[in-house]
Amino acid sequence: MSSPISPPCAVERRRFLRQTAECAAGAAVTLLLAIRPARATPEEMRAAIRQTIGPAAPHDGRVLLDLPPLVENGNAVPLTVTVDSPMTGQDHVVAIHLFNEKNPQPYVASFHLGPRAGRAQVSTRIKLADSQQVIAIAQMSDGSFWQGGAKVIVTIAACVEDVN
Amino acid sequence: MAKPLIKVPPTAKKGEIIEIKTLIAHPMETGYRAGLNGATLPRDIIRRFVCSLDGEEIFSADFSPAIAANPFLSFFTRIEKSGSITFQWTGDNGFSVSETVEISVS
Numbered sequence: 001m002s003s004p005i006s007p008p009c010a011v012e013r014r015r016f017l018r019q020t021a022e023c024a025a026g027a028a029v030t031l032l033l034a035i036r037p038a039r040a041t042p043e044e045m046r047a048a049i050r051q052t053i054g055p056a057a058p059h060d061g062r063v064l065l066d067l068p069p070l071v072e073n074g075n076a077v078p079l080t081v082t083v084d085s086p087m088t089g090q091d092h093v094v095a096i097h098l099f100n101e102k103n104p105q106p107y108v109a110s111f112h113l114g115p116r117a118g119r120a121q122v123s124t125r126i127k128l129a130d131s132q133q134v135i136a137i138a139q140m141s142d143g144s145f146w147q148g149g150a151k152v153i154v155t156i157a158a159c160v161e162d163v164n
Numbered sequence: 165m166a167k168p169l170i171k172v173p174p175t176a177k178k179g180e181i182i183e184i185k186t187l188i189a190h191p192m193e194t195g196y197r198a199g200l201n202g203a204t205l206p207r208d209i210i211r212r213f214v215c216s217l218d219g220e221e222i223f224s225a226d227f228s229p230a231i232a233a234n235p236f237l238s239f240f241t242r243i244e245k246s247g248s249i250t251f252q253w254t255g256d257n258g259f260s261v262s263e264t265v266e267i268s269v270s
Contacts, residue, residue: 076232103230104196110226111239117223118181118242124225125232127194158232 042133045099045106049137052097052107056145058137063096063148065136074128074158081111083120083138083146093120095139102132115141127158170251172265176243180269184215184223185238188253188261194229210235210255218247227255245269 040048049058066080083093092115098108111122120138128134135149168188176182188210195207207229215223222241235253246269252262 080238100230104194105228105230107228108230109228112221112224112226113239114222116242117240119240121238121240122225123236123238125236127192127230127232 040101040103040106042101045101045135048106049097049099049135052099052110053137053139053145056143058145058147060147062146063136063138065134065148065150067134067150067152069151069153071128071152071154073156074130074154075156076125077128077152077154078123078125079134080121080123081136081138081148085120085138085140087115087118087120089115090141092141093117093138094141096120096122097137097139098126099135099137100126100128100132101134102130103128108134128152128154129157130154168251168253168261168263170263170265172249172267174266175268175270178244178269179242181240181242182267183238183240184249185236186213186215186251187234187236189234190253190255190259192227192229192231192233192235196229208256208259210253210259212254213237214250214252215239215241216250216252217241217243218245219250222249243267243269 062084064082067077071077081096083096085091085093093113096111099106100108108126113120131153133149133151135147137145137147139145166189168186171185173182190210191208193205193208197205199205209229210227213225214221223239225237246267249265249267250262254260
């Protein structure tokens, strides 16, 4: 009398298990790819910053990003960027760039100023898809970059909600 | 097209730093939202804003979909002479709006 499980059956079982595992792994990869485009990541924000300002490393300071710490509606978040600069012909802010971590796109906006601005301050309203950090980078006339950031908690997300 | 709201002081002293505020009606559709039938709504945004005094650019901005609907902007400029300040918004689907405001400097 042979054993209750014959060798061919054991091979079948092994193959079945292996194929199931492969199939599950494949499905997980597909699922990850399907979910991916909804959000940027902090790495993508760093890539977007590099693309905008080049290889230069921004220094911390001189830029004050004023955002409410707790935002009820991410569809319109008021924001003010103030840069500490004398705004003279020799020393002024050339541009202010805004970035975020978790919207579908990490790039928000660029503002171009000059010595004629008199005061390096810009206000606008932006959309935020999640609680996250927002970064403002100022490009100075001497070629240096300065950055300031703010963390925001958002209760109603913007950008990806459905129309109803 | 609704007229954009522009706030510029009508008069200023020479060398004074004035604040300019603008608000324009625009949906700023991101291109990431699903519409009523589940299909993604195509992107429709204002891409660029330029403010110039007598043809000379004094401020400009590049927008992305992350700018809130009905874009609001506030910025400053040092005003040296009387002239006309022109505001121009351009964007997707041929969107283009231009406004001119006079300012007299004493």
